[in-house]
Amino acid sequence: MNKTTEITARQKKYLWPNHLLYYTEPLPLERGDGMHVWDVEGNKYLDFFGGILTTCVGHNRPEVVQAVKEQTEKLIHSSTLYPNETHVDLAEKMAEITPGRLQMSYFTPSGTDADETAVFLAQTYTGRQEIVALRHGYSGRSAIGMSLTGQHSWRIGGTHIAGIKHALNPYCYRCPLKMTYPGCGVACAQDIEEVIKTTTSGKIAAFIAEPIQGVGGFITPPKEYFKMAKEIAEHYGGLFIADEVQTGFGRTGDKWFGIEHWDVEPDIMTMAKSIANGFPLANTITRPEIAESTRGAGLTISTFGGNPVSCAASLAAIDVLEKEADPAHVAAMGRMLRSGLERLQEKYSVIGDVRGMGLMQGLELVKDRQSKEPSPQATQQLFEATRQLGLLIGKGGLYGNVIRIAPPMTAREDDIATALDLLDKAFARIS
Ligand SMILES: Cc1ncc(COP(=O)(O)O)c(C=O)c1O
Missing domain, CATH: 3.90.1150.10 (Aspartate Aminotransferase, domain 1)
Structure with missing residues (x-):
C-alpha cells in the first residue's frame, strides 16, 4: 500500500x-x-x-516562518482578555491599508466568524435584524453563514435564519433578467430594492456582498453595480458589508481591496484567507462610530481571535506583499x-x-x-x-x-x- x-x-x-x-x-x-x-x-x-x-506570499515563505518562530518562542496564546502588542500592531496596519474611515478591528479565526461578527455589528448599530445578501454568494458554514449563502449545495440541512433575503446577483454571463450589459442599465441592482420592499419590513440592518463572488465562480459585477447597490441599502437604512474574504489584500490588482475599484466605501469589511498566508485569522473592520455601538451591548469573546502567532504571520505576510507583490x-x-x-x-x-x-x-x-x-x-x-x-x-x-x-x-x-x-x-x- x-x-x-x-x-x-x-x-x-x-x-x-x-x-x-x-x-x-x-x-x-x-x-x-x-x-x-x-x-x-x-x-x-x-x-x-x-x-x-x-x-x-507562497508556501513556507521564510519571512512568515521566521516571524511565526519568533512569536511562538515568546507567547503562543493569551486570549483577548489581555492586550498584546502584535494584535494592536496588526489592527493599526489594517486601519492603514483599508479604505476610508475603516479603523476599528475585531479579529476572529475564520471568514465565517468574520461574517457573523459583521452581521451582529450591523444589527447592534442599527437596532434592526433583517439582512439582504446575494444569490450565488457564499458566507461560510455556520447557521448564519449558510443562511447568507445563495447556493443550495452549501446550505446543508435546509438552513434558513428568518430575516435573511437574497437579491439577484450581477451575473452578466447568465443574466438572471436575460438582459445584456450595458443596455440593461444594470437592472439587477434594482432587485435589491424590490427584495427589500417585498420581502422585508423595509428597515434592513445590512446588505452584504462579495466584490467578486468567489465560491460562486468568480462572478464579476459591472462597474456601476456596487454604487447602485450601496445607495439602495443606504436609502433603506442598511449598512453595506463588503465581504473581502477572497478579494482582499491586493488579489484583484491595483487596489488593496476589491470594493475600492468602484469608489464605494463599505461601512463594514470582512477579510480572512490571504490575511495571514495560511494561519487561521479573520477580521471585521468598521468605522469608529459603528464599533462604538458594541460598547455595553453585552459580553462577547473570541478565545483564538487575535492570536499573537496568527497576527505575527499576518504582519509578515503584508510586509512581503508591500515589498514584492x-x-x-x-x-x-x-x-x-x-x-x-x-x-x-x-x-x-x-x-x-x-x-x-x-x-x-x-x-x-x-x-x-x-x-x-x-x-x-x-x-x-x-x-x-x-x-x-x-x-x-x-x-x-x-x-x-x-x-x-x-x-x-x-x-x-x-x-x-x-x-x-x-x-x-x-x-x-x-x-
Ligand atoms: C466570501 C467568503 N466569505 C466567507 C467565507 C468563509 O470563510 P471560512 O471558510 O474561513 O470560514 C468564505 C470561504 O470560502 C468566502 O469565500
Whole structure:
C-alpha cells in the first residue's frame, strides 16, 4: 500500500465523509515551498489555487516562518482578555491599508466568524435584524453563514435564519433578467430594492456582498453595480458589508481591496484567507462610530481571535506583499494571466467565459457557446488532466463548471507562463 492509499483509508475511517476532497483519487500534500507543493509520493505541483486564495506570499515563505518562530518562542496564546502588542500592531496596519474611515478591528479565526461578527455589528448599530445578501454568494458554514449563502449545495440541512433575503446577483454571463450589459442599465441592482420592499419590513440592518463572488465562480459585477447597490441599502437604512474574504489584500490588482475599484466605501469589511498566508485569522473592520455601538451591548469573546502567532504571520505576510507583490504587481501579473486565458478561449470552444480581476481569474466551461449549457464534466476532466500535468487549480460555481485560478500573489512571469502552458496542454487532452 503506498502512502496515498494509506492516508486516504485512514481519512475515510476517522474524518467525516462530508470533507469535500478534490480529484477522483484524493491528493495528500506533504510540503510546500514558494509556488510549489509536493504530495506524499514526491510529485511536485505548481500551485495556482494557493489553498483557496490563502497562501498569498507562497508556501513556507521564510519571512512568515521566521516571524511565526519568533512569536511562538515568546507567547503562543493569551486570549483577548489581555492586550498584546502584535494584535494592536496588526489592527493599526489594517486601519492603514483599508479604505476610508475603516479603523476599528475585531479579529476572529475564520471568514465565517468574520461574517457573523459583521452581521451582529450591523444589527447592534442599527437596532434592526433583517439582512439582504446575494444569490450565488457564499458566507461560510455556520447557521448564519449558510443562511447568507445563495447556493443550495452549501446550505446543508435546509438552513434558513428568518430575516435573511437574497437579491439577484450581477451575473452578466447568465443574466438572471436575460438582459445584456450595458443596455440593461444594470437592472439587477434594482432587485435589491424590490427584495427589500417585498420581502422585508423595509428597515434592513445590512446588505452584504462579495466584490467578486468567489465560491460562486468568480462572478464579476459591472462597474456601476456596487454604487447602485450601496445607495439602495443606504436609502433603506442598511449598512453595506463588503465581504473581502477572497478579494482582499491586493488579489484583484491595483487596489488593496476589491470594493475600492468602484469608489464605494463599505461601512463594514470582512477579510480572512490571504490575511495571514495560511494561519487561521479573520477580521471585521468598521468605522469608529459603528464599533462604538458594541460598547455595553453585552459580553462577547473570541478565545483564538487575535492570536499573537496568527497576527505575527499576518504582519509578515503584508510586509512581503508591500515589498514584492503589491496591488500594482498583482495587476501586471493579472493582465498577463488574463490575456493568456483569452488566447485559450479562442482555441478551445469549451471555454464559454473568462472573467475576474487581477490574480483572481475564472473560466466558465460549457457544452457549447450557443446554449451555454454548463459542463461540470469538462471541469472534472480538466481537473484530472491538470493534476497529471502537475498544476493545481480550483473550481466553483452553482453548476460546478467554473475553473478558479488564483495563485499566490508573489507569482512572477515565468510562473504564469508555465501555468498557461500546462492549461493549454490539459485543454488539448480533454478536447
Ligand atoms: C466570501 C467568503 N466569505 C466567507 C467565507 C468563509 O470563510 P471560512 O471558510 O474561513 O470560514 C468564505 C470561504 O470560502 C468566502 O469565500
